Amino acid sequence: MSEVDDAIASARASWSRISDDRTGAVIPRTPSRARSRQTQAIGKRLTRIAVADVAILIAAMVIGWIVPLGIGGAMLVMALLVAATVLFAVWPAERAPTPERLAAVDIRALPAQTERWLEAQRPALPAPAMTLVDRIGLRLETLTPQLATLDANTQEAVDVRKLIGEQLPAFVKDYEKVPASLRTTPRNGRTPDAELVDGLKLIEQEIGEMTARLAQSDLDNLSTRGRFLEMKYKD
Known part of the structure; x- marks a missing residue:
């Protein structure tokens, strides 16, 4: 096998790991994903505090x-520094978008906005769903750059919006409407908690398959370019 073939095979293997084609393969995940997002939020607050304090000192x-x-005057400056620090330390964090907002947000921003919304639902979800929330978040991060150049009027974009902008929020909200006391009570052989986990698994897998389909043209281009280079420059 040539070096070009090796490169193509490696690229396809990478996308295969991302796509998770329902064979049970597990994508890499970050167990401390919520902690990472919390750290980012704290970092933003500290940045705002630093900018405000520097502006006060320069003034x-x-x-x-x-x-x-x-x-x-020095006492006034100190008071302003303390006030700015306290203000930005307790300033409410940016609110997650509503499901109605997700249905109308630009397709390029939809994965990130959906991830923010899903993270905000964590307190209402059972422990077995947390890992799936992390995995869906990673799927959405992978999907984001693929949508940057995708025409919002294509069928692919419509399918993405339907799944992560409408069906995912509606599914989770339906679960949240179930009284907490009934979520672990079997109904027709399954509990609402189990139905939620199974549904999130299907959504996570479908997002992976969408990612793989959107990447197909890039993989084909890589293969074609590799063959061309091989024919043109290989001894």
């Missing part, structure tokens, strides 16, 4: 060059 320096601040 104080400029004013001090013109008019001496004195002890009273």
